[in-house]
Amino acid sequence: MTNQEPVPGPFGFRASPGASFGALLFLFGTAATSALALAIVVPVTLITTIALAMHTPRHMSRAVGASMQLFAAIPSVVYGLWGIVFLEPLLLKYVFPWTEATLGFIPWFRGPATSGSGLVASSLVLALMVLPITSTIVLDSFRSLQSRFQAPILSLGATRTEAGIAILGFARRQVVGAVFLGLGRALGETMAVLMTCGGAINMMPVDIYSPINTMAAALAALLDSAFIDASGMALSALAELGLFLMIISLASSAAGRALAGRIVLRGEAR
Amino acid sequence: MRARGMGMRRLRDALVGAAGLAISALLLAALLLVLAYVFYGAALRFEPEMLLTMGNATSGGLLNAIVGTWLLSGLALAISALLAIFVAIDIAQYAGARVGSLLRATVDMMAAIPAMVYGLFGYLVFVIYLGMGYSLLAGSLTLSLMMIPYLARSTETAMGNVPKELVAAAYALGASRWQVISRVLLRFGRPLIISGALLAVSIGAGETAQLLYTAGWNPGLPTWFTKSQVGYLTYVVWAGINQPTPYPQGLAFVASALLVGMIFILLLISKWLEGREVRRA
Numbered sequence: 001m002t003n004q005e006p007v008p009g010p011f012g013f014r015a016s017p018g019a020s021f022g023a024l025l026f027l028f029g030t031a032a033t034s035a036l037a038l039a040i041v042v043p044v045t046l047i048t049t050i051a052l053a054m055h056t057p058r059h060m061s062r063a064v065g066a067s068m069q070l071f072a073a074i075p076s077v078v079y080g081l082w083g084i085v086f087l088e089p090l091l092l093k094y095v096f097p098w099t100e101a102t103l104g105f106i107p108w109f110r111g112p113a114t115s116g117s118g119l120v121a122s123s124l125v126l127a128l129m130v131l132p133i134t135s136t137i138v139l140d141s142f143r144s145l146q147s148r149f150q151a152p153i154l155s156l157g158a159t160r161t162e163a164g165i166a167i168l169g170f171a172r173r174q175v176v177g178a179v180f181l182g183l184g185r186a187l188g189e190t191m192a193v194l195m196t197c198g199g200a201i202n203m204m205p206v207d208i209y210s211p212i213n214t215m216a217a218a219l220a221a222l223l224d225s226a227f228i229d230a231s232g233m234a235l236s237a238l239a240e241l242g243l244f245l246m247i248i249s250l251a252s253s254a255a256g257r258a259l260a261g262r263i264v265l266r267g268e269a270r
Numbered sequence: 271m272r273a274r275g276m277g278m279r280r281l282r283d284a285l286v287g288a289a290g291l292a293i294s295a296l297l298l299a300a301l302l303l304v305l306a307y308v309f310y311g312a313a314l315r316f317e318p319e320m321l322l323t324m325g326n327a328t329s330g331g332l333l334n335a336i337v338g339t340w341l342l343s344g345l346a347l348a349i350s351a352l353l354a355i356f357v358a359i360d361i362a363q364y365a366g367a368r369v370g371s372l373l374r375a376t377v378d379m380m381a382a383i384p385a386m387v388y389g390l391f392g393y394l395v396f397v398i399y400l401g402m403g404y405s406l407l408a409g410s411l412t413l414s415l416m417m418i419p420y421l422a423r424s425t426e427t428a429m430g431n432v433p434k435e436l437v438a439a440a441y442a443l444g445a446s447r448w449q450v451i452s453r454v455l456l457r458f459g460r461p462l463i464i465s466g467a468l469l470a471v472s473i474g475a476g477e478t479a480q481l482l483y484t485a486g487w488n489p490g491l492p493t494w495f496t497k498s499q500v501g502y503l504t505y506v507v508w509a510g511i512n513q514p515t516p517y518p519q520g521l522a523f524v525a526s527a528l529l530v531g532m533i534f535i536l537l538l539i540s541k542w543l544e545g546r547e548v549r550r551a
Binding site: 044047048050051052054055056064067069070071073074075076077078079080081082084085086128131132159160161162164184187188189190191195216219220223224238239242245246249250252253254257 | 279280282283286287289290291293294297298300301303304305307308311378379381382383384385386387389390391393394472473475476477478479482483504507508511512519522523526529530533534537
């Protein structure tokens with residue numbers, strides 16, 4: 001964006017000549033990071049719920065549940081800091097060379113990776129931040145059904161795992177609701193993603209090692225420079241991005257709340 | 271249940287149990303690693319003047335940021351408490367069922383709006399339109415928007431927890447609705463309301479995205495509510511860790527550890543108050 005004299009247009013000012021405000025990269029980044037994070041979160045939530053509720057002594061699983069709440073309280077920037085100083089070097093030095101060597105026949109994995117930041121780091125950090133939310137809700141709703149259904153199902157000869165799967169089936173509304181609430185959180189997450197995504201602008205990712213950007217992170221990163229666009233179009237473009245981001249995360253959270261019941265979660269709105 | 275050998279099913283049961291526990295342990299380990307890494311990193315890089323002097327986020331100390339964080343979340347608490355308690359009273363006591371549930375849904379949804387959207391809103395409305403500039407008031411107002419749902423919810427729960435007999439007795443003695451609210455409901459609900467307030471402050475203290483474009487940064491302390499920028503700890507984390515030199519990175523680690531410590535203490539006090547109340551009720 002250049003700092004040119006504003007050109008009058010029919011509705012106020014016209015964008016600077018050659019200005020381009022495409023949001024595809026940010027839409028893609030938000031969708032990809034959230035999808036990958038959920039792909040980790042959903043199976044992990046389900047299997048840990050069964051293990052914690054059915055295979056673990058109660059006081060132990062209570063302790064795990066309580067510590068989950070503490071982890072949901074860690075600020076987003078702290079996860080971002082951890083992503084930068086711990087996760088990214090780990091990915092670049094140990095994980096990416098391995099994926100290049102073993103999965104390199106697929107073009108998206110060929111590399112070479114030059115940085116730890118990008119889709120993988122952002123999604124992993126997001127998964128870590130969303131997991132306390134989903135597992136708390138799913139474990140709670142599992143517990144509320146457990147006392148009623150566990151003994152009858154076990155007495156039919158089911159193993160503990162089979163009983164757990166059956167009870168999760170009864171709680172599927174809450175499970176889906178928890179996933180939507182988690183999605184709402186992942187879509188709107190700003191700082192941790194901003195710090196680990198690599199901050200791509202004007203460039204679609206070519207492989208899993210490329211820098212990316214999300215709507216929320218782009219808002220935080222680009223607002224500063226949008227102020228100097230004299231036509232005000234950069235600010236308008238970002239405001240529209242913000243509006244769209246708000247609509248999709250509200251929709252996701254509304255769906256989650258409708259399914260999982262009335263919940264105001266700590267940290268949901270970051 | 272599908273017909274399958276008992277041995278097969280037992281094996282699957284054992285496998286799922288073991289895998290689930292292993293993943294739970296791994297998850298806890300990963301989260302503990304985040305904490306351990308932050309505190310260990312902070313301990314390695316700590317210098318006393320970081321707490322005792324003011325600084326510029328990448329040099330000097332953190333005193334102005336610590337004070338700024340408390341000022342911002344404290345003022346935000348005051349603003350949101352005022353609004354949230356009235357909203358909760360209205361939902362619980364005055365509004366009909368339909369209006370009440372609409373209000374409740376609206377307040378709940380305020381918690382689901384992304385932080386950066388609040389940040390953008392705060393910038394456009396408070397900083398620009400209302401002319402506050404980057405300031406304590408603009409930052410606190412933006413923060414308070416997202417604190418309201420937590421406070422409204424805890425206030426409502428607190429008032430719902432007060433024994434019905436007590437309310438009935440107050441009405442029977444001829445108390446007006448406002449007297450019942452102020453002398454019975456709010457009074458007996460106080461511990462839970464305070465617990466909600468501590469939770470809200472712990473959330474506000476950890477926020478960044480709302481403040482980037484509403485609070486700005488100040489190497490000293492703000493001189494007034496408006497037009498005077500204010501520094502805060504989460505900004506130091508973000509700005510410091512992106513610097514190439516060790517000292518600002520140390521500041522980022524120490525600021526992180528301070529934040530996490532403060533937030534955990536607030537949260538534990540809040541949980542303790544809540545637990546004590548629930549046991550009593």
